[in-house]
Amino acid sequence: MKLLMPLRVPELAPSLGRVIVPRRLLDPWVPLDDIREELATRVLELGGEGRSAAARESDGDTRARVLEITGRGAWAAAWDHAVRRAGARVADALDAEITRTARTVRLPRRRLRRHLLSNSEKRAIVARLGTGGGPFVAALDELEAAAARAGDASVLEKDAHATWQEALRTVARRLEAAWLALEAEVDAERERWNSEIEALAAWRPARWPILVVWIPLAALLVWLGLILGGYVSAPAWLASRLGF
Structure with missing residues (x-):
């Protein structure tokens, strides 16, 4: 009978870096700390849930559960949720600024509606905010492959288990990089809309x-x-x- 290597989920907090403790000179023009904290909390939770499941490991089903909790789907869901929330936050902030500017210059309401973001523009913002997640997605691919090997690794195949643990840490590090790229893209998004807001501020009635x-x-x-x-x-x- 093959004796499987016990799964041990590593501590992920050190690898998350600035997702947990931001180090920046200026805050983003849109508040994002609550989204960042929610993302960090979710990752730490999935690590804790994985360790709890591993402690109860007694059969193949429980072992598969550990790999599922810490697997690609859980990481991707946490990241996608953060990107969608950040995109909605940016879109709402832009709409609010456009509305304030329009009221300042007394733009008619029917014309204001044409300046507010459309649903397609909001979806485009979400897509742009997620562009920095490429290396993170690649790390998820590696994690998926490592998890498949670790799931069937015996006590003699310690390298497979170590590779899986390192893949988890790598995903956490890539998540940090993806988040920093998202923050940079949020600033770029403000610059992208500056010209339209400035043109609106220069509007005067005929x-x-x-x-x-x-x-x-x-x-x-x-x-x-x-x-x-x-x-x-x-x-x-x-x-x-x-x-x-």
Whole structure:
């Protein structure tokens, strides 16, 4: 009977680095710390759940459960959730800034709606924020392969177990890099929309209605006022209508 190597989930916190303890000079223009903390918490939880399951390891099903808890799907779900939340946060912040700018210049509401982000633009933001996750996805591929070998490794195949543990640490390090890339992309997203927001801030109402309508109308009202006040003689056609 083959004696399987007990699975030991390594401590992941040291490999997460700045996902747990950020070291930055300036905060992102959109608050992201709660999303970062949620991501770090989820990763630490899956590590803890994996260790708990490994401690109860008694059969193949439990062993498979350990690999599933710490496997590709759990990591990918945590990352995808963080990217979607960050994308929604950025889109909401941009919409809020566009709305504030539009109100400052008194842009009509019907025109404001054309400047707010569409659903396709919001999806594009999420996609751009996730572009830094390429190395993370590659590390997940390696983890998946290492987990397949570790799942069937005997006590004599310590290298397979060590490779799986190192693959977990590598995924955590790549997650840190992906998060830092996301923060950089958030700043780039603000720059990407700067020109549109600045153009909106420079908007002014058209002046031709004032020149074409309101000035002649005001002159007409002043003229009628002078006539009714007796300061100016009314034309014959107007005098007959007014009964002068």
